[in-house]
Amino acid sequence: MTTVDGRPDSATIPADVSPGAARLPGRSLLRIGPVSLQVRRRAVLVAVVLTVLLLLAVVLSLSLGTPYVAPADVLRALSGAGTPYDLVVFDLRLPRIVLAAVAGAAFGVAGTLIQSVARNPLASPDVIGITQGAGLAATVALTSGAAAVLVAPTALVGGLLAAVLLFALGARHGLAAQRFVLAGVAVAFAFRALTEVVMLTADPIDGLRAQIWLIGTLAGKGWTEAAWIAGTLLVLLPVLAWAGWALNSTALDDDTARGVGLRPVARRIGLAGTGVLVAAMVTAQVGAVDFVALVAPQVARRLVRAERPPLVCAALLGALLLVLADLAGRRLFAPTQLPAGVLTAAIGGPYLIFLLLRGRRRSS
Amino acid sequence: MRRLVAALAAAVALGVGLTACGESDPVAGSTTGETREITHAMGTTKVPAEPKRVVVLDTDKIDTALSLGVTPVGAATAGEAKSWPTYFGADKLASIKEVGVLTEPDLEAINALKPDLILGSKFRQEKFYDELAAIAPTVFTDKVGITWKENFLLDGKALGQEQQAKDLLAAYEKRAKDFGTTLGDAAARKVSIVRFLPGNIRVYGPDSFSGIVIGDTGLGRPERQLLANKEDKRFDLVSPERINEVDGDVIFVTAYGDKAAAEQTKMTAGTLWKGLGAVKAGKAYPVADEVWMTGIGVGAANKILDDLAKYLPAA
């Protein structure tokens, strides 16, 4: 040990401590040139497993249906060899499967960011009103006979409007977790009520279309929607790289965070802002597919055994969930097509009950 | 939690494992032959001169096809009121395959039917057009309801029955006009159209399908149902407390689906309903929703004329 008053500065290391001996438990350092990232070893393992499962699910989804296309033929078609199945594989199945993967990943990302800021495993875009904002706008567009191409942009505006309202209500209190959730619930209720009003005065078949939108579906959607979502994620990539790191500190309370030189309010606004942006975009494109944003981050968190949802694993799990939900929706009751949102709700509902029961057990 | 993911993984692996050993189902090659060009809501499309395997994606197009003697190989259903128009006789529908709900058609089921023509509507299925067009030549009408006569002629043209469609439409219009003249001063008779939907009640205006048919006969409408101050003259909501607004010399009542039918039964048993002039005079008639509301074709229009002839005696 160093002697009295011999305070070591950070460059000199006490003799009994080997250089860099303290590794954070369960983590490795990933060095790429000047960049060094902390990586949870378990997160890497989970990410690899989820990627393999996602690829298998995609092949499975490309295979099943009318006609059935054997995986070998799917791969042949994908390689561009020119098979009689090109129409089915490329035009009917691939676009919406890719969309499902991209949208699921985006929901996972949005959910992770929103839950971390809200410090609440039950928070998701539909709890804080983003979905309802987009839903109201989409319902208005769908029931007023607006062109189909206008539905998504209108819904995006609606979702962002809800986000602005959310921040206006929550930011005065530094977007503190509880305030953020409360503001969101208020926004959600207001927009939902307005949607009901619009729905009531609509033609039944328009109303049905709006209802399907509100549940969320990938039918009749594909490359365009996937490109919008993927583009958004790509543009936000630097922000997301920062977010992956910044999420680490959302578990600290504001005073502690300030003590270690963070700006917790700015950080929360940045993270929540990114989250709602992604949520608004993906909801605008595929509708209110709920529960993916809720479930994926928490399941991923448990798999990685981390104290907060891991961004990449949540995205991969979201993609896997939505690909499977879409496949089930297409095939379970064919020719009746169930919107993907119905299936995700079927998984998410019981999960929500599980979370609530667990929460009760822990708090008692 | 781990168990859930393990189960997910097992399901995916099992699915892939099972499918990996299978053989692909065969698919048919595309048909070639004589074609015609049709200009429609989504552009210009080459369709076979005589389409043999037609898939229709809206109830009005079932009416159109059956009116022109073409039985579709597949048709979409209309959500809550799932059944197809039965007024052509159930045997006509027996061979038609269901291809999903009209707002969410099952593209793979449509593809499996190997159609050579798909009829749909831009209003309903715009987002599916690209995929549908990849499956078979697809012709879309623009709007629903108001333009039903134009839609009928366009679909007739696509089906290769342009002249027959024109003839049928002309015959219907002549019949409507002739019927009107048998009534003497037809315009003096105010015909009210009321529809029950789950949770709300509507009156139908001059731009609705049944409103257009009534208009073709020259019959009059109650002031309230002319919807003079509204831009959308298809329908308007009526609150149950103000049901007296639906009165007319004669009232035709329909209900969309079972839930609405129950609401109709409840309302028509009440004192408010029984206080209506037409009800007191015994001139309120329940009629088929599929004819007056969802049929939207020459077949349904003729059925409405049948109803009118039945309930409105000549002067």
Place this chain on the structure above:
Amino acid sequence: MLSTRDLVAGYDERTVLDGLDLDLPTDAFTVIVGPNACGKSTLLRTMARLLTPRRGTVLLDGSAIRDLPTREVARRLGVLPQSPLVPEGVTVADLVGRGRQPYQRWWRQWSPEDGAAVDRAMTLADVAGLADRPVDSLSGGQRQRVWIAMTLAQDTDALLLDEPTTFLDLAHQVEVLDLLHRLRVERGRTVVAVLHDLNQAARYADHLVAMRAGAVVAAGPPREILTADLVRDVFGLACVVVPCPVTGAPLVVPAHTGGATARPVTPSTQPADDGTIPLAGSYPSKGL
């Protein structure tokens, strides 16, 4: 060195500090004491830039703290707020690692220096053996040492702690205070803490700041300033001040017994005119 100039601070409508000037000595263990709501926590929080003052400045080594980037402040000034929220499921090493935040960026998340600093901090705070344990599974005393380790990992010259011994039992209180004392003596850190217990303050502090109603009543070495008059002034409590039998530091003993049975008064323990009791006989352990 930390100083305040004409500091005005408070919460919402309430002004707690009104024009406070204070200089805290470097390389000393300063303890701030005072009755509840006297503004001692407000002062500490304002100096730690957790609370923005309405007027006036906090000076860190002569420059206004609000003009310094918060990361730089965090490299010079460590802060342990009152009862920080324990994040669920975070391990000790992980939490201590958060103390390295001011040296990290998202593209430079860990360096050998970070590892060394975390090691040193855990060894110093005696939590190295707990490195892989989740913080929420630890006892109160262990947790507090982990939090202190986190602020130590920041490698700052000065440490500010807001009531670091609250909610701890006596043994753990002593444990934490001993650690702070060692930091000051062995590592030459400047330590500033708000404490509730006057006797502990007197025992450990090099420099005592007594506050009442948002103002500093007295400041200086405890042996010089801690008198019965001061305690009466600051706390409104009649007491006697005697030297501690162990350290010789002033020991404050309430003068009236309340419901408790008074010790039979013997001539040798009769309070002297100056309020001190001659160092003789045994002392009641109650209240220590």
